[in-house]
Amino acid sequence: MKILITDGLADEGMEILRSHPELEVDLRKGVPKEELLEVISGYDALIVRSATKVTADVLEAARGNLKVVGRAGIGVDNVDVGEATKRGIVVMNTPEANAITTAEHTIALMLALARKVPQAHCSLSSGEWKRDKFRGTELYEKTLGVIGLGKIGKLVAERAQGLKMRVLAHDPYLSKDAMAKIGIEHVALDELFERADVITVHTPISKDTRNLLDKGAFERMKKGVMVINCARGGIVNEADLAEAITSGHVAGASVDVYQEEPPSKDNPLFAIEDNLVHTPHLGASTLEAQTKVGTAIAEQIADFLINGVVRNAVNMPSISGELARVLKPYILLAEKLGKFQGQLCKGGVKEIAIEYSGDVAEFDTKPLTVSVLKGFLAPMMDIMVNYVNAPGIARDRGIGVVESRSSKSENFTNLLTVKIVTDEDERSVAGTVFGNNEMRIVSIFGFALDAVPEGCLLMSENLDVPGVIGSLCTKLGQMGINIGRMHLGRESVGGKAIALINVDSPVPGEVVEELINLPDIINVTQVAL
Numbered sequence: 001m002k003i004l005i006t007d008g009l010a011d012e013g014m015e016i017l018r019s020h021p022e023l024e025v026d027l028r029k030g031v032p033k034e035e036l037l038e039v040i041s042g043y044d045a046l047i048v049r050s051a052t053k054v055t056a057d058v059l060e061a062a063r064g065n066l067k068v069v070g071r072a073g074i075g076v077d078n079v080d081v082g083e084a085t086k087r088g089i090v091v092m093n094t095p096e097a098n099a100i101t102t103a104e105h106t107i108a109l110m111l112a113l114a115r116k117v118p119q120a121h122c123s124l125s126s127g128e129w130k131r132d133k134f135r136g137t138e139l140y141e142k143t144l145g146v147i148g149l150g151k152i153g154k155l156v157a158e159r160a161q162g163l164k165m166r167v168l169a170h171d172p173y174l175s176k177d178a179m180a181k182i183g184i185e186h187v188a189l190d191e192l193f194e195r196a197d198v199i200t201v202h203t204p205i206s207k208d209t210r211n212l213l214d215k216g217a218f219e220r221m222k223k224g225v226m227v228i229n230c231a232r233g234g235i236v237n238e239a240d241l242a243e244a245i246t247s248g249h250v251a252g253a254s255v256d257v258y259q260e261e262p263p264s265k266d267n268p269l270f271a272i273e274d275n276l277v278h279t280p281h282l283g284a285s286t287l288e289a290q291t292k293v294g295t296a297i298a299e300q301i302a303d304f305l306i307n308g309v310v311r312n313a314v315n316m317p318s319i320s321g322e323l324a325r326v327l328k329p330y331i332l333l334a335e336k337l338g339k340f341q342g343q344l345c346k347g348g349v350k351e352i353a354i355e356y357s358g359d360v361a362e363f364d365t366k367p368l369t370v371s372v373l374k375g376f377l378a379p380m381m382d383i384m385v386n387y388v389n390a391p392g393i394a395r396d397r398g399i400g401v402v403e404s405r406s407s408k409s410e411n412f413t414n415l416l417t418v419k420i421v422t423d424e425d426e427r428s429v430a431g432t433v434f435g436n437n438e439m440r441i442v443s444i445f446g447f448a449l450d451a452v453p454e455g456c457l458l459m460s461e462n463l464d465v466p467g468v469i470g471s472l473c474t475k476l477g478q479m480g481i482n483i484g485r486m487h488l489g490r491e492s493v494g495g496k497a498i499a500l501i502n503v504d505s506p507v508p509g510e511v512v513e514e515l516i517n518l519p520d521i522i523n524v525t526q527v528a529l
Helices: 011-018 033-042 056-061 081-086 099-114 117-125 151-162 176-180 189-195 215-220 238-247 287-307 321-344 366-380 390-396 468-478 509-516
Strands: 002-005 024-027 045-048 068-071 090-092 143-147 166-170 198-201 225-229 250-255 276-278 349-358 400-406 414-422 426-433 439-444 447-451 456-463 483-490 496-503 521-528
Touching: 002 033, 011 024, 011 287, 033 056, 045 287, 056 081, 068 287, 081 090, 090 287, 099 117, 099 151, 099 198, 099 225, 099 250, 099 276, 099 287, 143 151, 143 189, 151 166, 151 390, 166 189, 189 215, 215 238, 238 250, 321 366, 321 414, 321 426, 321 439, 321 521, 349 366, 366 390, 366 400, 366 414, 439 496, 447 496, 456 468, 456 509, 468 483, 468 496, 468 509, 509 521
Parallel strands: 002 024, 002 045, 045 068, 068 090, 143 166, 143 198, 198 225, 225 250, 250 276, 349 400
Antiparallel strands: 349 414, 414 426, 426 439, 439 447, 447 483, 456 496, 456 521, 483 496
16 A cells, blocks of 8 residues: 655654555655646555645545545644545544644743843844843743643643743633642633733634734733734734734734744734744644654554554544444534534533433444534634544543433434533533434424534524514625525524524624624524534
8 A cells, every 4th residue: 555745754654654564655745736636546645744735636636546644743724624524535633742842832932032032142143232121021920821721721831830820711611620620710811811911822713713812802901911822823913913012012922823824024023023032833843743743643544554443533533434334424413513512602611411312322322422522622622623532632621521321212213412511501402313314403402493404504592573583584685695594493482582594604703793783682603514
């Protein structure tokens, strides 16, 4: 079996692959896309880092021969995972290998910013000796605010505690008790802005976190704050950050990631000389990290090609081929129910309870539970969540996972119910699979309905009074948003009701706000499945 490597691989990883006589390794570093399209059909596996773009046309050119794509690193933004899944190609990554390196880079940038290390170095290298110009700030007993306490955020917090810093954290999906166990104070985002001397972000980039730190956020921060971003470009609004530093409200910033990479020369941050430390996306750039990702992906690819073992796949669980065929529709439904709950969840999560009723309870439900966890956790984590690491992430975050089974289901031959218990409330969503493998959501928060869980959805919670649905649909029509399907449920005549609307495209945030302000609308939430 043949393996193509296009972005290089650590020597240790190459040795692992070449130690197997069943495998033939071809290293073509920096191969042009035109050449890749010509040769890819001759390979069983493709190993890439971030440079090679594994697009739909590349996967099509593989002509069904490519079995697995291995990403030596965390992010798979350069791989069309949806297209790979459609074509039955497994996509693997190495989700844990870069976490420590990124956390250490965050601490390094924080120290460099506080002590003006790069500026002092450049001054001395130019022949100057201006000690007073580079008077820094101690981090001892300062307050660090961590936004997002996932794997990397937690590692940063632990290292900051070693520097004797006070650590606050905001993570809406982590309970206060889980944070208290590791000596971190759980606070609301506004309180973090008001109290933190240094703020670092460790969240994924999403519609909720894009421009999370913008002009309004900087204005709510205490004067003299320092800001660190080693997470994802776009979480911090670069123009607003430059303005806040120039005005003196923000004392300085350290930036490793940019909305556009490489950033353009007219990026406003480049005009700042004294109070900015920036690096070209070096969070994962250490010898140790490169060795770890190289050996990890080599072992995974070899084990898959030779033994059929699936590890760290982002588009399928680690189960045998025969069981996967039987459970496939349930696995997809479980992940969608988890993803649905993950985008609606409010408050620190204490427990995820999953109930299997009817025919599905007769199977090994572990892959289904993992699928629920993957779907639930993915929207809120700063690292890639897959079928392998999802249970560990839930455990680390203090989330209890409870499974129950019943051979009987009153209204359906099979039923999956996912209940989320938070600091604020508990809510359930249930779904079923019909005989022709069609998935449906049949209950949301106790409201019975029959909804197709796919694409872009708007969920409206409203009063059951005349005109509500009409005004909602009229507003969407005025905004040029087409409705594909609509599903309704209510608790009683004139009581609370729910509408789940399939739309053909994502709804802009300002439109969602207008919908929320319509008469008799309680709330409107957008969900992507």
